[in-house]
Amino acid sequence: MSQAWITLATNDQYARGALTLLNSLHASGTTRKVHCLITNEVSAAVREELENKFDEVTVVDVFNSNDTKFQENLSLIGRPDLGVTFTKLHCWRLTQYTKAVFLDADTMVIQNADELFDRPDFSAAADIGWPDMFNSGVFVFSPSLVIYRALMHLATSTGSFDGGDQGLLNEYFSNWRDLPSAHRLPFIYNMTGGEFYSYAAAYRKYGGQTKIVHFIGAQKPWNSTTTDGSLHKSEHYQQWHSFSEQKFSPARQPKADASSVPQAEDDSDMRRIAWEAGHPDYLGKDSFDNIKKAIDEVLAVPPKK
Ligand code: UDP
Ligand code: GLC
Ligand code: MN
Numbered sequence: 251m252s253q254a255w256i257t258l259a260t261n262d263q264y265a266r267g268a269l270t271l272l273n274s275l276h277a278s279g280t281t282r283k284v285h286c287l288i289t290n291e292v293s294a295a296v297r298e299e300l301e302n303k304f305d306e307v308t309v310v311d312v313f314n315s316n317d318t319k320f321q322e323n324l325s326l327i328g329r330p331d332l333g334v335t336f337t338k339l340h341c342w343r344l345t346q347y348t349k350a351v352f353l354d355a356d357t358m359v360i361q362n363a364d365e366l367f368d369r370p371d372f373s374a375a376a377d378i379g380w381p382d383m384f385n386s387g388v389f390v391f392s393p394s395l396v397i398y399r400a401l402m403h404l405a406t407s408t409g410s411f412d413g414g415d416q417g418l419l420n421e422y423f424s425n426w427r428d429l430p431s432a433h434r435l436p437f438i439y440n441m442t443g444g445e446f447y448s449y450a451a452a453y454r455k456y457g458g459q460t461k462i463v464h465f466i467g468a469q470k471p472w473n474s475t476t477t478d479g480s481l482h483k484s485e486h487y488q489q490w491h492s493f494s495e496q497k498f499s500p501a502r503q504p505k506a507d508a509s510s511v512p513q514a515e516d517d518s519d520m521r522r523i524a525w526e527a528g529h530p531d532y533l534g535k536d537s538f539d540n541i542k543k544a545i546d547e548v549l550a551v552p553p554k555k
Contacts, residue, residue: 253349253367254283254305256341257357260312260334261289262296266472267355270494272303277493278362285350287340310340315405315413332414336405339415342391342398354387356465358490363439363461366390372423373433375440377416382427386416387464388440397422442466443483465490 255275259265268286275284283305288297289312301307315333341352351366353359366373371392374384401422410417420426426433441460463486465471471490 252347254285254347256285256350256352257355258287259355261291264355265296273493273496274359278359313337335415339401344393352389358463361461375435378444383420386419440464
């Protein structure tokens with residue numbers, strides 16, 4: 251029974267995302283392999299780095315929805331660059347795995363999420379733009395040439411209503427919304443930033459449970475260190491940059507517990523959110539000794555001998 255995380259990078263920018271995702275997966279202590287799909291557009295130097303670090307790298311052909319008659323659909327989401335995400339469909343050809351989890355290169359794993367491999371084929375989380383459809387940045391699936399061929403056929407016949415893989419996959423797995431609940435991944439496995447009015451309070455309550463962060467949209471952490479100011483983005487941008495700078499030895503890190511997952515330099519916001527969500531860091535910075543020290547300092551009580 252072979253299982254793997256799969257990601258995709260068609261160029262050097264997204265390859266930076268893929269390498270950072272890989273660092274985050276290692277830090278999470280995953281026991282599964284990590285496999286990167288690339289295209290010939292990735293430079294030789296970056297390809298070598300990917301080959302040294304990932305368990306597997308496979309070169310695939312670019313498949314772009316611009317090659318089909320449906321390219322105008324992409325303008326609806328303002329991302330003409332996303333036609334190339336049809337290349338993602340190659341992941342169904344990796345039949346050496348019985349179960350796999352696809353992760354966009356703009357995702358980051360901040361807590362071990364290996365339990366995703368226990369989910370049934372096909373599982374995904376709701377899209378925040380239209381929650382009756384799923385977001386295709388994180389999904390659990392079983393590679394299959396039959397499905398690959400059916401998706402290829404759909405791509406060139408009906409096409410994708412958003413011009414990218416997400417429209418196509420929602421067309422193909424159009425019964426996803428009505429499948430048993432195990433197929434519906436909780437939002438903490440594909441946590442995207444949002445501006446909608448219920449978001450901030452919910453994020454404060456549940457944000458500490460997040461396992462996989464997804465930086466959807468045109469702005470990516472590798473393009474900038476600053477954010478548009480929405481709550482989760484600044485701390486997760488920092489965390490992404492610290493994973494990005496991490497140098498892991500080729501040997502796997504031992505299975506990490508949550509406390510050994512690298513944190514952003516200033517993790518006070520995350521700790522506050524975790525505290526407010528009822529998950530104090532009992533043994534770490536929220537330990538009794540530290541809390542007492544803080545109270546003592548505030549009250550200016552001289553420390554006991
Ligand atoms: N991708 C890529 N090259 C591109 C655009 C996208 O390799 O030029 C891959 C990459 O894995 C990326 C995924 O396709 O994470 C989906 O694109 P993106 O994450 O930009 O879409 P969003 O999640 O912002 O809608
Ligand atoms: C979506 C998803 C991404 C997908 C893209 C194109 O918003 O986040 O994974 O590749 O749009 O369909
Ligand atoms: Mn994405």
